[in-house]
Amino acid sequence: MQLLMSPASPYVRKTRVTIRELGLTGQIEEIALSTNALDTDPRLASANPAGKIPALTRDDGPTVHDSRVICRYLDHLAKGSLYPDRRIWEVLTLEATGDALCDAAVAMTYEARFKGTEGKSGEWIEAQWAKAARILASLEARWMSHLSGPVDAGQIAVACGLGYLDLRHAGRDWRATVPELAAWHARFAERPSMADTVPPEA
CATH class of the missing domain: 3.40.30.10 (Glutaredoxin)
Structure with a gap:
C-alpha cells in the first residue's frame, strides 16, 4: 500500500x-x-x-x-483498538471535533496563502478562529476525562489539530485559555508516533 x-x-x-x-x-x-x-x-x-x-x-x-x-x-x-465498540460514538464525535479544528485552521491558512495580502478577508480568518476557539473551550470543558483515557482515534485527531495550530498559527497562543488541554497535548506529543511525524516548518 x-x-x-x-x-x-x-x-x-x-x-x-x-x-x-x-x-x-x-x-x-x-x-x-x-x-x-x-x-x-x-x-x-x-x-x-x-x-x-x-x-x-x-x-x-x-x-x-x-x-x-x-x-x-x-x-x-490491524485489528486495532482505536475505535472501541464500547465508546464508539464518543470516539467518533471526538475525532470529528479534532477534524473540525483542522478544518478551521486550514481554512485560515488557505485564505492568507492563496489570496495574498490584498485579497484575503480578515473577517473570514477571524470567523474561522472563532470556530477554533469554541472547539478549544469545548475540549477543555467537556473532553478532558476522555482525552486522558486509553489512546483512540479521537485523541489522535485532537493532538494533530493542536499540532497544526502550533505549525501555522503559533501567534494565536491557543494554550493561554486552555491550560489543561495544553498540558495534555504536551504529554501526548511525547508519544513516539507523534515525535516521528512532526511536520516541517516550511
Missing part, C-alpha cells in the same frame, strides 16, 4: 500517527507529494478525484481516501 501525502497536513499527520500506533509502518510506503488546491499533483488526482490528501492506494481494492475513512480502515486491517 502507498499513502499519498504531504507531511504538513494535519489530516495526513493523523493518518501517519495511526499507522505508527497500529504497527503498520512496514506495510505502507509514504509518498510525499507537492500538491495544493490550485495545483493538484496528477498522481493524487488519479487516486482521489477530489484531489485531497491523504489517499491510501491498495493492491487489492480501490483507493481509500478521507483521513477518517483511512484511519478506520487501518484500525480494521
Whole structure:
C-alpha cells in the first residue's frame, strides 16, 4: 500500500500517527507529494478525484481516501483498538471535533496563502478562529476525562489539530485559555508516533 501525502497536513499527520500506533509502518510506503488546491499533483488526482490528501492506494481494492475513512480502515486491517465498540460514538464525535479544528485552521491558512495580502478577508480568518476557539473551550470543558483515557482515534485527531495550530498559527497562543488541554497535548506529543511525524516548518 502507498499513502499519498504531504507531511504538513494535519489530516495526513493523523493518518501517519495511526499507522505508527497500529504497527503498520512496514506495510505502507509514504509518498510525499507537492500538491495544493490550485495545483493538484496528477498522481493524487488519479487516486482521489477530489484531489485531497491523504489517499491510501491498495493492491487489492480501490483507493481509500478521507483521513477518517483511512484511519478506520487501518484500525480494521490491524485489528486495532482505536475505535472501541464500547465508546464508539464518543470516539467518533471526538475525532470529528479534532477534524473540525483542522478544518478551521486550514481554512485560515488557505485564505492568507492563496489570496495574498490584498485579497484575503480578515473577517473570514477571524470567523474561522472563532470556530477554533469554541472547539478549544469545548475540549477543555467537556473532553478532558476522555482525552486522558486509553489512546483512540479521537485523541489522535485532537493532538494533530493542536499540532497544526502550533505549525501555522503559533501567534494565536491557543494554550493561554486552555491550560489543561495544553498540558495534555504536551504529554501526548511525547508519544513516539507523534515525535516521528512532526511536520516541517516550511
